[in-house]
């Protein structure tokens with residue numbers, strides 16, 4: 406199987422717009438600014454009050470809609486869209502969203518960001534009930550549950566079905582009556598509501614998509630919420646009780662676009678704060694602070710400002726590297742990174758360097774960059790990671806589902822330092838990260854899912870539990886053997 410060289414994989418962008426005369430055009434623009442959340446496929450479904458129009462394909466949004474006529478054909482005042490990075494099921498066309506369900510009682514379309522932890526169990530149950538699957542991902546399961554539900558009203562069918570789901574999810578659902586935005590009981594995946602000057606309402610993954618089309622932010626969806634929008638405006642309901650906000654911390658660290666604001670916190674400021682916090686926790690004397698373009702530049706600026714050591718552009722990223730799918734050998738991964746990043750010799754030569762990155766997953770990037778900077782004449786390289794050690798997999802929509810691939814789950818910090826060849830290595834502490842993001846929440850999790858770092862999953866793992874336990878046991882045994 407071919408794998409893509411990125412180490413941290415994004416996790417889908419969703420967008421919906423109601424009562425706009427340029428619905429599909431706005432969906433395209435909004436989705437374009439969510440492209441960083443997934444590059445495997447894209448699709449838009451529109452509705453003109455009478456008929457539904459759909460266009461989907463594999464690859465980037467601009468590739469899928471290369472022929473603009475395909476966008477023009479998506480007529481109507483409402484549209485929903487999806488940008489995919491697979492976490493469940495194959496990458497094939499059948500899994501590209503939105504999904505349409507031709508329920509004679511009320512047809513509807515669905516866009517989903519996240520990952521269901523009980524998908525296998527639900528799929529078995531649905532198969533026994535004779536459901537007709539159109540895909541093999543988890544996202545269609547909600548639609549199939551709604552189709553099988555016997556309640557009279559669509560909203561009751563939806564609520565009853567949502568209560569059967571476990572894991573991380575943000576959904577946008579379009580019906581003939583309007584649009585519905587949904588956040589799981591923990592608010593693991595972000596979703597916001599906004600409004601445009603023409604009165605149209607928008608639901609989307611990140612505020613950068615609202616800014617893109619000139620819409621005003623209204624609110625973030627809170628855990629367990631269901632926002633229903635129709636011609637009379639919007640109403641807020643709950644399909645279940647909130648279990649307390651635990652939005653994904655990696656959204657702030659890496660996934661979201663730096664100009665987005667999630668639950669009142671600017672992603673750029675959070676990243677800068679994390680950089681400043683690690684400068685305080687792990688200071689080191691050096692000549693210059695470098696970031697790894699692009700996602701760690703904010704944190705590197707924060708480090709530089711807090712330490713008083715100047716920031717410089719010691720590396721550049723090739724903007725034209727197409728997403729390369731390569732054989733999953735370490736050697737080829739490293740070559741993949743080498744196509745993306747290059748050193749600026751005049752900044753690096755003869756210098757003691759602080760290299761800030763946002764995260765280490767497998768260690769491929771750090772290892773390559775240390776070599777790159779050494780070859781460019783760096784005197785010493787002190788790696789500072791602006792997040793804690795990633796030791797645990799994610800089951801809520803980020804594509805790291807196994808401890809085996811996480812260097813932090815298998816090695817100590819000193820062993821990682823040795824393997825990447827740095828002069829020193831330090832990570833941000835968990836309290837340092839929580840304080841830097843500083844969500845306004847007083848629950849025990851401080852509003853954040855920090856499971857990657859501390860293994861404190863805010864939900865049961867359901868279908869993933871046995872595999873997780875077996876893997877944990879195996880790693881403990883192999884550490885004991887060492």
Ligand SMILES: O=P(O)(O)OC[C@H]1O[C@H](OP(=O)(O)OP(=O)(O)O)[C@H](O)[C@@H]1O
Pocket residue numbers: 411412413659697698699700701762763764765766767768769770771
């Ligand atoms: O330890 P690793 O397995 O190499 O993974 C960690 C790297 O992956 C991410 O960057 P990525 O290359 O995915 O993309 P970016 O250009 O968006 O930072 C992240 O920002 C780290 O740099």
Ligand SMILES: NC(=O)CC[C@H](N)C(=O)O
Pocket residue numbers: 415416417489490491492493494500517518519520521542543544802803
């Ligand atoms: N990254 C995501 O949110 C993916 C959504 C869904 N689980 C899929 O694989 O299509």
Ligand SMILES: [Mg+2]
Pocket residue numbers: 697698699700701763770
């Ligand atoms: Mg990176």
